[in-house]
Amino acid sequence: MTSRTRPRRAVKVPAGATTVRIPRQRGRRNAQPFVVVMPEQPSLTREALSVVGGLLWHFRSALAPTGFAVLALAVTALLHVIAWWSGLILAPAAAAPLVWLLVMQRRRPATGTALAYRVALAALAASSLAWLALASGFGPLAGALEVWWLLTWLTAQTAWLIVRRTH
Numbered sequence: 755m756t757s758r759t760r761p762r763r764a765v766k767v768p769a770g771a772t773t774v775r776i777p778r779q780r781g782r783r784n785a786q787p788f789v790v791v792m793p794e795q796p797s798l799t800r801e802a803l804s805v806v807g808g809l810l811w812h813f814r815s816a817l818a819p820t821g822f823a824v825l826a827l828a829v830t831a832l833l834h835v836i837a838w839w840s841g842l843i844l845a846p847a848a849a850a851p852l853v854w855l856l857v858m859q860r861r862r863p864a865t866g867t868a869l870a871y872r873v874a875l876a877a878l879a880a881s882s883l884a885w886l887a888l889a890s891g892f893g894p895l896a897g898a899l900e901v902w903w904l905l906t907w908l909t910a911q912t913a914w915l916i917v918r919r920t921h
Contacts, residue, residue, distance in 0.1 A: 819914045823907040826882075830889035841891025848887055851879035878913070882906055 796804075810817065833840045855876040858864075864872060885902050894903065 816915060816918065817911075819907065819910040823903065823910065826886060827889075827894050827903060830886060830894045833890040834893045838891055841887045841889075844883070844887035844890055848880055848884040850883065851876040874913070878906070878910060882910070 814821075855872055858872060859869075881902075885899065885906060889896075889899050889903070892899065894900065
């Protein structure tokens with residue numbers, strides 16, 4: 755065992771821990787050496803966080819709507835604090851999905867399942883953009899906006915999982 759990893763007797767070390775002694779740096783004659791105490795086994799909290807993080811990483815594409823929903827919640831809270839009037843600027847954007855639906859139906863008419871997908875997508879996007887505008891103006895947790903956010907998130911996440919399974 756080298757002198758760098760050998761524990762010193764003057765330092766009290768808890769059971770199950772390893773110490774690493776970092777020698778004094780040149781030019782600092784009065785400075786005391788550092789002693790780093792590291793547990794040999796990771797804690798239960800670290801193990802649990804590793805498992806949760808691994809699961810989130812593994813299913814990251816399936817949880818994309820959840821990530822966007824949480825990001826939208828944080829962004830609207832920040833917009834509300836910094837510039838509440840941004841909701842007035844974002845309000846016309848709520849009509850964009852409905853305009854897209856009308857343009858698509860005129861250029862490439864669809865019936866049946868394709869039309870149902872288009873209408874559902876336009877309704878979800880319009881609802882999301884309307885929530886974004888209202889949450890920016892009034893705050894994301896004002897009144898029924900938190901319930902609206904929750905229902906939109908559940909709808910988007912469910913639709914995402916269904917569409918990903920069938921295609």
